[in-house]
Amino acid sequence: MYDFHYYNPVRIYFGKDQVNQLKEAVAPYGPRILLVYGGGSIKRTGLYDRVLSQLREAGKTVFELPGVMPNPRTEKVYEGIELCRRENIDFLLAVGGGSVIDCCKAIAVGAKTDRDFWQTFFINGEPAADAIPLGTILTIPATGSEMDMSAVITNWATSEKNNYDSPLIYPRFSILDPTLTFTLPKNQMANGIVDTMSHIFELYFSPPDEDNVTDYLAEGLLRALIRAARAAMADPTDYDARADLMWTSSVALCGMLNNGKKTDWASHCIEHPISALFDVAHGAGLAVVHPNYLEYVRSCAPAKFARFAQRVWEVDPAGKSQDELAVEGIRRVKAFFRELGAPATLAELGVGEADIDRIADLTDLSCWSYKPLTREDVVNILRMAL
Amino acid sequence: MYDFHYYNPVRIYFGKDQVNQLKEAVAPYGPRILLVYGGGSIKRTGLYDRVLSQLREAGKTVFELPGVMPNPRTEKVYEGIELCRRENIDFLLAVGGGSVIDCCKAIAVGAKTDRDFWQTFFINGEPAADAIPLGTILTIPATGSEMDMSAVITNWATSEKNNYDSPLIYPRFSILDPTLTFTLPKNQMANGIVDTMSHIFELYFSPPDEDNVTDYLAEGLLRALIRAARAAMADPTDYDARADLMWTSSVALCGMLNNGKKTDWASHCIEHPISALFDVAHGAGLAVVHPNYLEYVRSCAPAKFARFAQRVWEVDPAGKSQDELAVEGIRRVKAFFRELGAPATLAELGVGEADIDRIADLTDLSCWSYKPLTREDVVNILRMAL
Numbered sequence: 001m002y003d004f005h006y007y008n009p010v011r012i013y014f015g016k017d018q019v020n021q022l023k024e025a026v027a028p029y030g031p032r033i034l035l036v037y038g039g040g041s042i043k044r045t046g047l048y049d050r051v052l053s054q055l056r057e058a059g060k061t062v063f064e065l066p067g068v069m070p071n072p073r074t075e076k077v078y079e080g081i082e083l084c085r086r087e088n089i090d091f092l093l094a095v096g097g098g099s100v101i102d103c104c105k106a107i108a109v110g111a112k113t114d115r116d117f118w119q120t121f122f123i124n125g126e127p128a129a130d131a132i133p134l135g136t137i138l139t140i141p142a143t144g145s146e147m148d149m150s151a152v153i154t155n156w157a158t159s160e161k162n163n164y165d166s167p168l169i170y171p172r173f174s175i176l177d178p179t180l181t182f183t184l185p186k187n188q189m190a191n192g193i194v195d196t197m198s199h200i201f202e203l204y205f206s207p208p209d210e211d212n213v214t215d216y217l218a219e220g221l222l223r224a225l226i227r228a229a230r231a232a233m234a235d236p237t238d239y240d241a242r243a244d245l246m247w248t249s250s251v252a253l254c255g256m257l258n259n260g261k262k263t264d265w266a267s268h269c270i271e272h273p274i275s276a277l278f279d280v281a282h283g284a285g286l287a288v289v290h291p292n293y294l295e296y297v298r299s300c301a302p303a304k305f306a307r308f309a310q311r312v313w314e315v316d317p318a319g320k321s322q323d324e325l326a327v328e329g330i331r332r333v334k335a336f337f338r339e340l341g342a343p344a345t346l347a348e349l350g351v352g353e354a355d356i357d358r359i360a361d362l363t364d365l366s367c368w369s370y371k372p373l374t375r376e377d378v379v380n381i382l383r384m385a386l
Numbered sequence: 387m388y389d390f391h392y393y394n395p396v397r398i399y400f401g402k403d404q405v406n407q408l409k410e411a412v413a414p415y416g417p418r419i420l421l422v423y424g425g426g427s428i429k430r431t432g433l434y435d436r437v438l439s440q441l442r443e444a445g446k447t448v449f450e451l452p453g454v455m456p457n458p459r460t461e462k463v464y465e466g467i468e469l470c471r472r473e474n475i476d477f478l479l480a481v482g483g484g485s486v487i488d489c490c491k492a493i494a495v496g497a498k499t500d501r502d503f504w505q506t507f508f509i510n511g512e513p514a515a516d517a518i519p520l521g522t523i524l525t526i527p528a529t530g531s532e533m534d535m536s537a538v539i540t541n542w543a544t545s546e547k548n549n550y551d552s553p554l555i556y557p558r559f560s561i562l563d564p565t566l567t568f569t570l571p572k573n574q575m576a577n578g579i580v581d582t583m584s585h586i587f588e589l590y591f592s593p594p595d596e597d598n599v600t601d602y603l604a605e606g607l608l609r610a611l612i613r614a615a616r617a618a619m620a621d622p623t624d625y626d627a628r629a630d631l632m633w634t635s636s637v638a639l640c641g642m643l644n645n646g647k648k649t650d651w652a653s654h655c656i657e658h659p660i661s662a663l664f665d666v667a668h669g670a671g672l673a674v675v676h677p678n679y680l681e682y683v684r685s686c687a688p689a690k691f692a693r694f695a696q697r698v699w700e701v702d703p704a705g706k707s708q709d710e711l712a713v714e715g716i717r718r719v720k721a722f723f724r725e726l727g728a729p730a731t732l733a734e735l736g737v738g739e740a741d742i743d744r745i746a747d748l749t750d751l752s753c754w755s756y757k758p759l760t761r762e763d764v765v766n767i768l769r770m771a772l
Contacts, residue, residue, distance in 0.1 A: 001401075001633070003404065011391070012390070217607065217637075218606075220605055220607075223602050
């Protein structure tokens, strides 16, 4: 293992009706709360009312920022920053999926500086000095943002989808109630599962590849994810499967699977401009990019890919060469994504050969592990995905 | 999965020479530091000098409490509490294994109350209102105390070995340098490996047993532990194996493997009076008790024990009944402990049939998961271990 530092102070409330812990969870913070949410599905499901009732019981004054969309944009962040300053907000509460949480995180640091949040943090990557504390109530398991210190924001004007990390944007708490995910449409479920699996791949398929604790944990998590995904797709109200999916997405990015690993993120770097240019769901983009990326770098770590086939997919090694095992492991990933109903080609995302250059131009080439990617590599991978 | 709350704010510095992070790690705390350690091996290895040099560079005034022994005792805790009060200590730094850390934790809460620490916390289990902050530098991977909120202290006068939990005694940081364990004697290594495995068993062998993320993580961790243990026993300076052993012992008790599980602790409850009465190493006691306990409760969860054999020990299920698989899994545990050179019988600990009643009298019967243990059950398990 490489040396590492690990720190994750997020307080997790997990289980049915844990929303009832909200009153206690927000108690230590100031009275003026900004509630951030998306397109309004939380009103239809009754979650909005339950949240407001808890906040009122806690004696809080509630302000609202609705309308955060998937691939959250700079405009919404500026709107939130403005609101925080005007209303002197003490605490941000994100109710939704990764987009809502990431928007909240960007507001949290942006509201505490006089400088432009996009340039300062998402372009320059400067360390934030302060942030408004935030908490989350998760409704879509996928991005892991509820338990990490990252935010991804899209600048529509420049077609940039950038990431920012700071320990100041760890949620103070996250409430995870698997029953809140029972009503998710199947395509959102599939995207979330692909996103979670892709996160684990970014950490697992990276040096060191000799035996290490972190890879064993990743293999366990992948097996749990595959089982739960199939069970939840078959019966969307299977509580245990939903619970496993929700907790897997959080554990995947809580830092435990980074420990001692180089980590990769190349597939995410290639996918980000696809989302930014074509506004496709992040999980759908990853379903197309990641298997092709794995295929492309497979020969750099043949033993690891063979191990993946055996340990995660239980491929019988009898009579198979290392290469055959490696190929079979990736074939299983593709088949699994297909089984979920996720897209497999750029064409299904509405992206054609003519778009490849623009995507490659916008791909951040600083992410890599097995192979330093060139622009040409990105073009090759995207061609494989047509 | 059952509902759960998870929170673990320990900051981990992992890797070679991470002791050099100490100056930065203690910076946020007050100037008066109490250094707590054991029998003096840290002076022989040079660690003591490195620690003092870092603390001096950080501008701290250092006080010392040496001589904490295995199965740390109330007397040492009282001595530490007295010292903290007299010298107005701001921060406790434990340098050693689980005994030193646990002693530190008991001092941390004891020094902040006017009442008797043993009666208040370790007998009554009252929640602590305050604690002196503490950090650790780990030298023996085993108890997981470096990343949990528990302390175990022995009262020699009453032959009680009791546990206390409080979020206030989470270490603020723990420094884990695997090279510090290169010089550990083989029997201490073996005890640490058994202790770590036993912790994972206490969490894994408990409801729920239907598929859940936490069990998959536990299986991954057990596999990593078995591999690393064999490699480190063969070559004590195998850095990767030592790193895996060290990190596995921390992850085992950081809370991740408790999430959504009932958890057991019966083997620990039976072992504690053995340590308290006969002053045997905790890991040695567990090596004797735990396999027999598993054998005793096996029939309560046959499918789980069969799964354990296949997933952890890779036992081929072909032609084997569920019961045969379960038996084989436990046989592998016993063989593994023997391979490490750990004791297998009470006789090897100097404990005879005549001692069984005293041990059973002192066993806390409130711990159980598959089976509510009676005093008679404890006697039966101990007889199996003769």
